[in-house]
Amino acid sequence: MEKEEGHPRPDPLIIRDKATMRRWSRSMRAQSKTISLVPTMGYLHQGHFSLITQAHTHSDLTVLSIYINPAQFAPSEDLSTYPSDFHADLDKLKKAFPRRGVDVVFYPYDLYDYGEGGRRRRRSSDCFNSGSGGNGVVSCVEDGKSGHETWVRVEGLERGLCGKSRPIFFRGVATVVVKLFNVVEPDVAVLGKKDYQQWRIICRMVRDLDFPVTVIASEIVRESDGLALSSRNVYLSPEERKKALSISSSLSRAKLAAENGQQSCRELKISVVQSIIEAGGKVDYAEIVDQDTLEVVDVVDRSLVFCVAAWFGKVRLIDNMEIDV
Ligand SMILES: Nc1ncnc2c1ncn2[C@@H]1O[C@H](COP(=O)(O)OP(=O)(O)OP(=O)(O)O)[C@@H](O)[C@H]1O
Numbered sequence: 001m002e003k004e005e006g007h008p009r010p011d012p013l014i015i016r017d018k019a020t021m022r023r024w025s026r027s028m029r030a031q032s033k034t035i036s037l038v039p040t041m042g043y044l045h046q047g048h049f050s051l052i053t054q055a056h057t058h059s060d061l062t063v064l065s066i067y068i069n070p071a072q073f074a075p076s077e078d079l080s081t082y083p084s085d086f087h088a089d090l091d092k093l094k095k096a097f098p099r100r101g102v103d104v105v106f107y108p109y110d111l112y113d114y115g116e117g118g119r120r121r122r123r124s125s126d127c128f129n130s131g132s133g134g135n136g137v138v139s140c141v142e143d144g145k146s147g148h149e150t151w152v153r154v155e156g157l158e159r160g161l162c163g164k165s166r167p168i169f170f171r172g173v174a175t176v177v178v179k180l181f182n183v184v185e186p187d188v189a190v191l192g193k194k195d196y197q198q199w200r201i202i203c204r205m206v207r208d209l210d211f212p213v214t215v216i217a218s219e220i221v222r223e224s225d226g227l228a229l230s231s232r233n234v235y236l237s238p239e240e241r242k243k244a245l246s247i248s249s250s251l252s253r254a255k256l257a258a259e260n261g262q263q264s265c266r267e268l269k270i271s272v273v274q275s276i277i278e279a280g281g282k283v284d285y286a287e288i289v290d291q292d293t294l295e296v297v298d299v300v301d302r303s304l305v306f307c308v309a310a311w312f313g314k315v316r317l318i319d320n321m322e323i324d325v
């Protein structure tokens, strides 16, 4: 919760089109203000708020973007059911930050509408498997309507972990983050370590393409029982939520074991996979990788990160823990 003294700030500006967003940023920069961007897909929770708190320490102004990016969803994924409640998000923001919240909420209609005004609202029915990208991959913007065909790929880092089961995911993430950078023109971007691979990919993209943006990573915020906060948690039944705790609890045990001398990544992975399966989850992957390169590692001999994705019912959750030895 924000503790800053003083008068409550007025409500954030809500900006819906790219031109107005860019104009605002440029006018603030002309007044020598620095800007942080916190990109999100909305349905805000304490994890998002921790990113906003980070942003406050790195810049004068904060832009929170709320945009469910169709390009990172395959037609078989949950674009149409991704949780969303813009007005509730605004209320939550006000409650979490009565004094200093965000300056702008950028809530674009459709970032892939290149027509007049960019106001066409994308519907979930727009997402169908009718086209394919360069590598035969398909996302929910390849619907033959917008004509979007330019993609950013971080070819090595996107290959493993979530990239294996979501082959177009990081292409969509990198591309929309570039679009947001080009529209918002931030000095700083704040990303959560819950999406560890995503954070690493954005850092690499910023470096490789010389974006004048500093990427700040924010630690994972968890429920008191250890479950990593995630917008998708809302779809867990109470029973599934209990079972899903097996991810964070087994990761904690593995981290402790590794930090106390267990060097075999194989043993550590077996213990996590077993715990999740015993709880009734379905493991997508459980990998121990180098923190920078994300390459799979066999022996705990340096700083690593243990990354997991698992299904509980219809909900796919991700989590990770860094292992520092
Ligand atoms: N528990 C968390 N702790 C820290 N950062 C988080 C947490 N959850 C999400 N974030 C970060 O918030 C940003 C926006 O994420 P997003 O809006 O996709 O929320 P989410 O909860 O990760 O959603 P979901 O997991 O359901 O896709 C990302 O940088 C993400 O890493």
Ligand SMILES: CC(C)(CO)[C@@H](O)C(=O)[O-]
Residues within 6 Å of the ligand: 039, 040, 041, 067, 069, 072, 173, 176, 177, 195, 198
């Ligand atoms: C970074 C992001 C906002 C891009 O759509 C999304 O992947 C997310 O919310 O983590």
Ligand code: BAL
Residues within 6 Å of the ligand: 041, 072, 195
């Ligand atoms: N934070 C991850 C967004 C997604 O799963 O699409």
